[in-house]
Amino acid sequence: MSDKAGPPPAEGSVRVVGTAHVSADSVREVEEAIEAERPDVVAVELDEGRYRQMQGETPDDLDAGDLLRGNTVFQFIAYWMLSYVQAQLGEKFDVRPGADMLAAIETAERHGLDVALVDRDIQVTIQRFWARMGIVEKLRMIGGLAFGVTDSRVVGLVAGLFVGVFLGPLIGLFGGSFGVTDALLTRVTGGLLLAVVVGFALDYVGDAFLDGKGRLLVAVGGGVAVGLIAGVGLGLADGVVSAFGSFAVHAIGSMGLGLVAGLGVGLVAAAVFPFVAPEPEDVEEFDMSELTDTDVVSVMMEEFREFSPGGAEALIDERDAYIAHRLVALRRRGADVVAVVGAGHREGIERYLANPETLPPMESLVGTAKKRGVPWFEIVGVLMSVGFLAFFLLLAMAGVRNAFLLQLFGAWFLVNGLFAAGLAKLAGARWTSAAVGGGVAWMTSVNPLLAPGWFTGYVELRHTRVNVSDIATLNELLGDEEKPLKRLVSEMFDVPLFRLIMIVAMTNVGSIIASVLFTAYILPLFGAELGGVDGVTRLMLEGAGRSADAIWRAVT
DSSP states (O other): OSSSOOOOOOOOOEEEEETTTTTTHHHHHHHHHHHOOSSSEESSSSHHHHHHHHOOOOOOOHHHHHSSSSSSHHHHHHHHHHHHHHHHHHHHOOOOTTHHHHHHHHHHHHTEEEEEEOOOOHHHHHHHHHHOOOHHHHHHHHHHHHHHSSOHHHHHOOOHHHHHHHHHHHHHHHGGGTTTOHHHHHHHHHHHHHHHHHHHHHHHHHHTSSSHHHHHHHHHHHHHIIIIIIIIIIIIHHHHHHHHHEEEEHHHHHHHHHHHHHHHHHHHHHHHHOOOOOOOHHHHHHHHGGGHHHHHHHHHHHHHHHHHHHIIIIIIHHHHHHHEEEEEEEEHHTTTEEEEHHHHEEEEEHHHHHGGGGGGHHOOOOOOOOOOOHHHHHHHHHHHHHHHHHHHHHHTTOOOOOOHHHHHHOOOOOOHHHHHHHHHHTTTOOOOHHHHHHHHHHHHHHHHSSSSSHHHHHHHHTTOOTTTTHHHHHHHHHHOTTTTTHHHHHHHTHHHHHHHHHHHHHHHHHHHHHHHHHIIIIIHHHHHHHHHHHHHHHHHHHHHHHHHHHHHHHHO
């Protein structure tokens, strides 16, 4: 036997077929290409997990640690959005998403050809996609999705509601400097009281005569009208409101003014920028064959790159390189390959195949991506934690009695706990999960690097199993345009993954709202005992001086 190694295998070939993942024409093109070429290997743009799901296997349960660690919740939301868009396109054109890949696999198996899965793991891609995007890009993506699937008035109201929640405390703190009087706050509080009572009464009565949308319109419209005329205009509820006490009137009135102002701004913005979802017939007029046309695909990719350069790098460029790496390896082993990939990847992959020396190292395309730029979020988190501790420490050093500091800390603990636990329970959390989130909210609210929702979610997952198939269930629910909104929301909360995400999110939102309200309304009450803002500032400076003296004496 000769010790000499045999000649290296002749290099194979790669033919790249670019397809639209929801196109019936692409299915035929894939089948014809494999029939004509009869390659050694059919490579498909799939990873192991998506391949198994396409083969009908039960999707894996999601690991609690993976789901709740860091920004993974947001990564799942990003994955859900991408999945939903593809599912909707598939429904519009009556083609199962991924039918091109399934056709490639079935055709290869029918002829006894090998199948290679050459795409990067979807979870790695989504993680890197989210990490590569800047905060502005993330907000634009979420806003763009919202404007694309709902009426602009709804978007305006929701945006205005969030603005109002933060505007109200600012009015409470500084409204007096801009002419916001106690009398005005009393009238606003009375108006809110009447609006809520009348709105609930009209909703209850209208249940017997009106449908969901009509009942809601009558309840909201009637409540607002009575609140503005009878409460704010005529002051008919002033006597009842006066029994609430000055603190309650100040808090409710300023928050009411903030909400009204925020909702007004939101509605005006919706009128000026009327983002309305396209009608279904407009979508159906789109020519699916254009999705695989090289020029059209190039334009689409460039538009996405302008919208999010970082996202395009992770979702397109890195996957081009990863898939090309796998195809180059198959070619070097002497295999003739037909590679079935999305049309948007074809040009980039073919460029790498023609010049494999330009491929970036494989190690740079896998693993967890680090965020780019200055870590402002982490810096703010550290500063908030240090500031919180310094506030209590400096007051203690200034001689403020311990009983007062304990009362202040107790109020902080209680307000954060009640809001975080209350909203978690409202989202469907178990009492034990809500209690855990509420119990840690005081600590996590001063450090954005932590979140009470993580703790609530971990406890909740001891009783709930979430599954990748939950995303498909959510897509089916959202695709039912005839289902009433109330029933749709109810059924979405029945899906474990959605309920878990909402529990985590609502716990965090509760803690944020509690922190804002505490700073605006409760902290000034305690500060008044110390002489107001000037007195607290003086005590903190005095505490800083005493701390410096103590440190100096210890050093010297």
